[in-house]
Amino acid sequence: MVQFNSVSMVYPGGNKALDDIDFRIRKGEFVFIVGASGSGKSTIIKLVLKEISPAKGMVRVMGNDLASVNSKGIPYIRRQIGTVFQDFRLLKDRSVYENIAFAMRVVEASTRDIKIRVPELLSMVGLSNKENCLPQELSGGEQQRVALARALANRPSMILADEPTGNLDPANSMEIMKLLERVNQQGTTVLVVTHDNEIVNQMRKRVITLNRGILISDNEESGYSNEF
Amino acid sequence: MSFKAFSYSVKQGLLSIKRNKMFSLASVGTMVACLFMLGVFLAILINFRNIVNSAESTITISVYFNKDTTPEQIAQIGRDISARKEVANVTYKSADDAWKEFASQYYSNNEDLLASFGDENPLGESDSYMVTLKSMADQENITNYLNNITGVRYVNSPQSTMESLQRLNAIISVSSISLIVILLLVSVFLISNTVVVAISVRKEEIAIMRLIGATDHFIRGPFIVEGMVIGFVGALLPLGLLFGLYEVLLKLVNDDISQMASWLMLMSPGKVFIILAPVCLALGVGIGMAGSLITVHRHLKV
Numbered sequence: 001m002v003q004f005n006s007v008s009m010v011y012p013g014g015n016k017a018l019d020d021i022d023f024r025i026r027k028g029e030f031v032f033i034v035g036a037s038g039s040g041k042s043t044i045i046k047l048v049l050k051e052i053s054p055a056k057g058m059v060r061v062m063g064n065d066l067a068s069v070n071s072k073g074i075p076y077i078r079r080q081i082g083t084v085f086q087d088f089r090l091l092k093d094r095s096v097y098e099n100i101a102f103a104m105r106v107v108e109a110s111t112r113d114i115k116i117r118v119p120e121l122l123s124m125v126g127l128s129n130k131e132n133c134l135p136q137e138l139s140g141g142e143q144q145r146v147a148l149a150r151a152l153a154n155r156p157s158m159i160l161a162d163e164p165t166g167n168l169d170p171a172n173s174m175e176i177m178k179l180l181e182r183v184n185q186q187g188t189t190v191l192v193v194t195h196d197n198e199i200v201n202q203m204r205k206r207v208i209t210l211n212r213g214i215l216i217s218d219n220e221e222s223g224y225s226n227e228f
Numbered sequence: 229m230s231f232k233a234f235s236y237s238v239k240q241g242l243l244s245i246k247r248n249k250m251f252s253l254a255s256v257g258t259m260v261a262c263l264f265m266l267g268v269f270l271a272i273l274i275n276f277r278n279i280v281n282s283a284e285s286t287i288t289i290s291v292y293f294n295k296d297t298t299p300e301q302i303a304q305i306g307r308d309i310s311a312r313k314e315v316a317n318v319t320y321k322s323a324d325d326a327w328k329e330f331a332s333q334y335y336s337n338n339e340d341l342l343a344s345f346g347d348e349n350p351l352g353e354s355d356s357y358m359v360t361l362k363s364m365a366d367q368e369n370i371t372n373y374l375n376n377i378t379g380v381r382y383v384n385s386p387q388s389t390m391e392s393l394q395r396l397n398a399i400i401s402v403s404s405i406s407l408i409v410i411l412l413l414v415s416v417f418l419i420s421n422t423v424v425v426a427i428s429v430r431k432e433e434i435a436i437m438r439l440i441g442a443t444d445h446f447i448r449g450p451f452i453v454e455g456m457v458i459g460f461v462g463a464l465l466p467l468g469l470l471f472g473l474y475e476v477l478l479k480l481v482n483d484d485i486s487q488m489a490s491w492l493m494l495m496s497p498g499k500v501f502i503i504l505a506p507v508c509l510a511l512g513v514g515i516g517m518a519g520s521l522i523t524v525h526r527h528l529k530v
Contacts, residue, residue: 049439072444079441089436106442108232154441 001027001158001189002048007057009043009213017043019213020057025191027157030184032200033193035210041193043213045162048191049081050074062157079107082151082159082188086166088143090135096122096146097131103153121149125179141172148179158189165196173199233446241453244426252458255422259462259515260469262411263508267470269404270504278495280397284364289371290384291357297379305377306357312373314366319358326354353381412515415462419455419519426454427527434528448524452517459516463508471501 002025009018018040025031035041046052047059050066059066062080069077090099097118104114122128125145127138135143144164151159159180165173177199184190194200200207209217245252291309293302302320310318321329327349335341359374361367371385427434437447478494494500 075438075441075443077441078439081441083439089432089439091433091436102436103440105236106437106440106446108230108236108446110232150440 001025001029001062002191003058003060004044004047005058005060007047007054007059009040009047009052010055017213018047018054021210021213021215023208023215023218025189027189028184028187030181030190030203030205031192032203032205032207033191033210034195034197034200034207036195038212039210040213041195041210042162044210045083045160045193048160049078049083079154080157082148082154082156084144084147084151084159084161084164086163088135088140088147088167090143090146090150092135095132095134096127096138099135099146100150100153103150107154109154117153121152124152125149139172140168141175144168144172144176145179148176148183152183152188156188158191159183161190161192161194163194163196164192165194165199170198174202177203233443233449236446237449237453240450241457244430244450244454245457248422248426248429251422251425252454255418255458256462256465258418259415259459259512260465262415263463263512264466264469266408266411266511267466267504267508269407270507271470271474271500273400273404274500274503275494276397276400279493280393282493283393285360287360287364287386289359289361289367289374289386291359291374291377291380292353292382292384293355294379294381295353297381301379302355305379308377309357309359309374312370314361314363314370315359316362317360319360321354321356321358323349323354326356412511415459415515416519416522419458419516420523422458423451423455423520423523424527426451427523448528451524451528452520455516455518455520456513457516459512459514459519460509461512462516463512467501467505467508470504471497474500 002023004021004023007018007021008016010016021040021044033041033044043052047054047066048061050059050061050069053067061077064073064077066077091102094102100118100121101114104117109117119128119131122131125148127142127145127149130138130142135146138146144167148159148164151161161180164176164180168176173196180190180192181203207217207219208215291305293305306318306320309315359370361370367385371383374380374383374385434447474494474497478497481494
């Protein structure tokens with residue numbers, strides 16, 4: 001699903017964000033990428049979404065070597081990845097329903113499909129009664145659930161969550177994690193970037209740990225028993 | 229682009245105009261001003277060209293004869309001139325006709341003064357041919373030819389008038405086109421500014437669209453539509469205004485001024501606007517599209 005082969009990334013100014021990183025995430029896996037601020041977590045997300053290109057090495061996403069994907073092909077790769085962010089990134093002038101439908105309109109889904117899919121997703125994240133609310137009328141946890149519903153709207157093969165619990169209290173954080181776990185159980189690969197060790201320890205999933213751009217541990221072989 | 233993406237672009241483009249009402253209005257306003265000026269210059273240009281063309285077809289060369297030239301010789305000269313391929317028409321005007329025409333033009337209100345001439349014809353030596361050419365470009369050649377005919381006393385060729393008209397036509401054309409180009413550049417710049425504002429207002433939405441997997445066309449479409457709609461409305465309004473003003477001017481010029489200067493006849497609105505309307509609309513929409521395209525290429529790297 002995602003493969004990093006000897007990937008290094010240097011930002012303009014000489015700041016080395018990743019140094020010779022190797023890992024592989026298989027279809028259906030649930031993986032955390034953890035590390036302190038500046039460890040290179042966000043760079044991994046940007047590389048997977050091809051917002052940036054590596055200085056060295058190869059990044060493969062869903063079988064595509066991203067170096068060979070041109071600018072016209074990028075949107076089609078991104079359509080297979082649902083993204084969730086710490087700051088939710090919802091459109092404040094549109095209702096909960098419209099925010100989710102927006103993701104489907106962008107990929108030119110039919111109105112009929114939108115009418116079926118959006119209520120399904122709202123029910124799944126437990127917000128059926130909030131479809132006409134504006135994002136600012138919802139709590140942080142609810143907004144993140146809308147963001148997750150939007151990420152799932154186009155039935156992606158993978159969910160990429162960048163600090164999804166960063167702005168949430170422990171109860172809401174756990175609720176989001178449970179939802180992600182449910183999505184994963186239905187076959188969607190989940191990659192969560194976080195520095196929330198509490199969550200990571202509770203979930204007992206595969207954890208890739210970064211420190212200053214270097215991969216320092218990956219508990220893939222040890223049955224996810226390592227504590228972060 | 230699919231129909232769905234097209235209708236989305238149109239809807240979002242119109243919505244964006246509504247959201248950025250003030251900037252859109254400012255853009256439409258400047259477009260109206262620019263295209264109005266452009267329309268005025270174009271209307272002047274179209275009419276002036278028409279005046280020059282009709283002047284060309286009405287200006288004639290007059291050929292006068294020596295006192296001793298016989299009527300037979302004059303008739304032969306007439307046949308020779310008519311035979312020239314550059315000549316469109318040759319009309320003979322006798323000295324008597326010339327005097328009658330002159331008298332009716334200048335002495336119609338002064339019978340006493342006219343009577344004082346008695347039977348004498350002051351224009352007694354003014355038998356002439358009025359020669360009309362197919363093209364004024366041949367004027368110099370024909371004038372030289374006429375001057376060299378034996379029996380011809382004087383050739384009155386309005387060469388300097390034509391040259392002045394053509395020079396004025398060139399000056400008006402060049403200055404109008406220069407002004408039009410400047411106005412077009414100003415309009416492109418203004419539309420571009422409006423689109424920059426629209427992009428910054430929708431920055432967050434665009435970022436989300438990129439992450440969700442929207443294609444280039446899908447993201448850029450609404451901005452292109454926005455520019456085109458501003459351009460279209462910005463062209464439609466001055467066209468309406470120009471049409472109204474032209475009708476008023478037409479009435480004024482053709483009813484009053486042309487009594488004094490018969491050459492100053494404005495073309496009918498239909499003839500002017502069949503050129504002006506498509507040019508203005510195409511320019512308006514084109515400027516809108518160009519302004520948006522330049523801006524989205526610079527500011528929306530997907």
